[in-house]
Amino acid sequence: MSKTVIDIGRRRDPSLSAFGQSKSWMRFKRRITPYLFISPFFIGFALFWIYPISYALWLSFYEQAGLLSDKVFIGLENYAHLWLDGRFLRALFNTSYYASASVFIIVPLALFVALILDLDFVRYKHFFRLFFFTPMLTASVVTAIMFTLIFEKKYGLLNNVVLVPLGLPQLNWLLDPKLVMPAIILVGIWKWTGINALYFAAGLQNVSREAREAAKVDGANSLQIFWYITIPLLRPILLFVIVLAIIGSYQLFGEPYLLLGGGGPEDAGLFMTVYLYITGFRHMEFGYASAIGYIMVVIILTLSLLQFKLFGGFEKK
Amino acid sequence: MRRELINWYKTKYKTKEFISKFLIYLFLGIGVVVTAAPFIWEISCSFKLNSEIFSFPLTLFPKNPTFSNYIRLIQGEEIPFLREFMNSCFVSVSYTILTLLISSLVGYGFAKFEFPGKRPLFIVVLVSIMIPQQALLVPLFLLMNTFKWTNTYYAVIIPGAFSAFGAFFMRQVMFSVPNDLIDAARIDGASELSIFLQIALPLARGGFWVLGVVLFLNSWNLYLWPVIVLRTEEMFTLPVGLATLLGLYKVEYGMLMAGAFLATLPIIIFFISRRRQFVAGLASGAFKF
Numbered sequence: 001m002s003k004t005v006i007d008i009g010r011r012r013d014p015s016l017s018a019f020g021q022s023k024s025w026m027r028f029k030r031r032i033t034p035y036l037f038i039s040p041f042f043i044g045f046a047l048f049w050i051y052p053i054s055y056a057l058w059l060s061f062y063e064q065a066g067l068l069s070d071k072v073f074i075g076l077e078n079y080a081h082l083w084l085d086g087r088f089l090r091a092l093f094n095t096s097y098y099a100s101a102s103v104f105i106i107v108p109l110a111l112f113v114a115l116i117l118d119l120d121f122v123r124y125k126h127f128f129r130l131f132f133f134t135p136m137l138t139a140s141v142v143t144a145i146m147f148t149l150i151f152e153k154k155y156g157l158l159n160n161v162v163l164v165p166l167g168l169p170q171l172n173w174l175l176d177p178k179l180v181m182p183a184i185i186l187v188g189i190w191k192w193t194g195i196n197a198l199y200f201a202a203g204l205q206n207v208s209r210e211a212r213e214a215a216k217v218d219g220a221n222s223l224q225i226f227w228y229i230t231i232p233l234l235r236p237i238l239l240f241v242i243v244l245a246i247i248g249s250y251q252l253f254g255e256p257y258l259l260l261g262g263g264g265p266e267d268a269g270l271f272m273t274v275y276l277y278i279t280g281f282r283h284m285e286f287g288y289a290s291a292i293g294y295i296m297v298v299i300i301l302t303l304s305l306l307q308f309k310l311f312g313g314f315e316k317k
Numbered sequence: 318m319r320r321e322l323i324n325w326y327k328t329k330y331k332t333k334e335f336i337s338k339f340l341i342y343l344f345l346g347i348g349v350v351v352t353a354a355p356f357i358w359e360i361s362c363s364f365k366l367n368s369e370i371f372s373f374p375l376t377l378f379p380k381n382p383t384f385s386n387y388i389r390l391i392q393g394e395e396i397p398f399l400r401e402f403m404n405s406c407f408v409s410v411s412y413t414i415l416t417l418l419i420s421s422l423v424g425y426g427f428a429k430f431e432f433p434g435k436r437p438l439f440i441v442v443l444v445s446i447m448i449p450q451q452a453l454l455v456p457l458f459l460l461m462n463t464f465k466w467t468n469t470y471y472a473v474i475i476p477g478a479f480s481a482f483g484a485f486f487m488r489q490v491m492f493s494v495p496n497d498l499i500d501a502a503r504i505d506g507a508s509e510l511s512i513f514l515q516i517a518l519p520l521a522r523g524g525f526w527v528l529g530v531v532l533f534l535n536s537w538n539l540y541l542w543p544v545i546v547l548r549t550e551e552m553f554t555l556p557v558g559l560a561t562l563l564g565l566y567k568v569e570y571g572m573l574m575a576g577a578f579l580a581t582l583p584i585i586i587f588f589i590s591r592r593r594q595f596v597a598g599l600a601s602g603a604f605k606f
Contacts, residue, residue: 031432033430033509034426034430034431034432034435035426035432037422037423037426037430037509037513038423038426038427038438040419040422040423041419041420041422041423041479041484042423042438044419044475044478044479045442045445045479045481047460047479048457048460048475048476048479049445049453049479049481050441051456051460052453052456052457052460053445053448053452053453053456055456055459055460056452056453056455056456059455059456067459067462113348116344116345119341121338122341122342122345128348128349130592130596131349131352131353132348132352134352134356134585134588135352135355137534137581137584137585137588138538138581138584139537139538139539139556139580139581140538140540140556141538141540141556141560141577141580142538142556142559142577142580144560144563145359145559145563145574145577146355146358146359146574146577147355148563148570148573149358149359149362149370149570150354150355150358154371155370155371155372155373155375157355157358157375160375161375190351190352190355194352247449250449250451251449251450251451253540253541254540254541254556258560261564272451273451273541276451276454277454277541277545280454280455280458281454281458281545286455286459289454289455290455290456293449293451293452293453293454293455294452296449296451296452297448297449297452300447300448300449301444301447301448304447305447308447
């Protein structure tokens with residue numbers, strides 16, 4: 001403080017500020033400072049995000065096969081063709097299948113785990129919580145590698161440890177078109193239940209104990225407390241988790257792609273992102289792949305905005 | 318008679334409670350076994366030869382434990398493993414540092430200044446978080462091609478470093494830096510950059526670490542983008558390299574498991590030492606799915 005006072009005292013030229021710099025220069029500096037802070041991000045963001053995302057839209061109206069070939073304007077034909085493309089529809093179906101499995105299996109299971117870990121008498125809660133989400137720390141490639149030996153037909157862990165002792169036949173998880181999706185869903189359950197349980201656990205901490213205890217005193221049983229108090233209070237977290245699970249299904253790539261070596265038998269395990277990768281980078285159909293990308297944008301953006309709306313958005317601190 | 322009834326009721330209640338407790342612990346126990354099984358099987362098989370992996374009975378503890386998978390992997394028999402491991406380290410560390418730097422600059426700018434255009438710019442950032450990366454793959458690949466960046470570290474590190482999520486996250490973190498401190502430093506004649514470096518960054522340390530952990534993990538595990546832009550074995554990051562092992566004509570499962578285990582090891586060590594940041598990062602919903 002004292003330094004400033006002395007500086008002002010010394011000042012002679014009225015057009016100069018306390019530090020001997022001209023006022024207009026100071027004003028300019030003050031005005032430009034925020035832009036200097038944000039510019040490194042926004043320059044890169046413009047180059048590596050805004051430009052590509054706009055270019056993708058433009059490209060989706062063209063036909064281009066291969067890096068060297070010419071672009072041919074075809075209007076909306078890529079988008080029209082998508083709905084006649086059996087593989088795309090298959091991918092859309094599989095992805096939705098997986099998404100509904102996430103919503104109806106992983107999410108309730110995670111909620112159940114979180115509720116159990118919320119019980120008073122359960123000990124080592126912290127350990128369980130941390131332990132259950134370790135699977136999600138593994139890379140998708142590592143997950144796929146681990147599960148190749150688990151789904152193996154003759155020597156795999158799942159068949160020999162779970163199915164055979166129960167007197168069930170050994171199943172060909174990764175080669176039987178009917179079993180491919182359940183196999184991928186099993187991987188999903190293993191990998192994502194823990195993190196969703198963690199979200200619910202965080203949410204449960206906000207569900208006031210008083211409300212639940214008051215209901216108990218009033219004679220409500222645990223099922224009623226769960227249904228009429230816990231669930232309504234968990235609604236925002238529930239929505240968040242469900243939307244995230246659906247978005248996650250559309251982003252799924254490494255596990256199905258590597259476990260099945262692409263789309264799997266008869267494309268039974270073809271996922272959206274896998275199909276985008278195959279059209280874009282194996283067949284080099286850049287225009288068509290961009291159109292697939294934009295369909296994903298539309299689906300995910302709709303879901304996110306829905307969540308944004310129901311949720312009150314990111315602004316909550 | 319009445320006392321008997323009460324006793325009967327009490328024991329009934331107790332057994333009921335006992336059974337429910339038992340079932341709950343059973344459920345948790347099964348959960349732990351199921352969660353751990355793939356990891357344990359991976360480690361177990363990494364010490365077995367292919368001949369033992371594909372023979373009955375399946376053994377949890379290898380009959381003839383061998384380090385040959387690890388040795389052959391590190392010697393680079395099928396893939397240049399050490400090189401790829403170092404590639405992954407280099408890429409992840411430089412990506413994390415670069416992104417942290419850019420994100421905290423922009424986060425500070427958004428949190429602590431008022432300027433024309435702030436709101437629209439911020440909305441663009443928010444919307445971009447919601448748009449899936451998949452839509453960018455083709456155009457970004459073409460851009461990398463124009464830059465002649467394919468098969469370089471630049472392609473893996475730089476485009477992702479301008480992370481909208483990072484910007485958003487650091488903005489939230491920078492809100493916690495008290496304005497009074499910043500004003501006081503300004504009055505004392507500190508330059509804006511030194512205020513940022515000496516006051517804001519040290520105070521935002523906690524959030525900085527959380528974001529760092531998230532970025533490192535995402536980058537270490539990333540497969541889809543590197544597999545598109547990297548072409549040659551010696552440039553591959555670890556996930557891409559391991560995936561090529563899976564595609565070999567004769568798959569060496571023991572080696573594959575050893576590689577998968579070694580690829581997870583840094584994350585596990587990181588996780589144990591930075592548990593709190595991991596949990597905070599997870600809770601922010603920042604991990605890629």
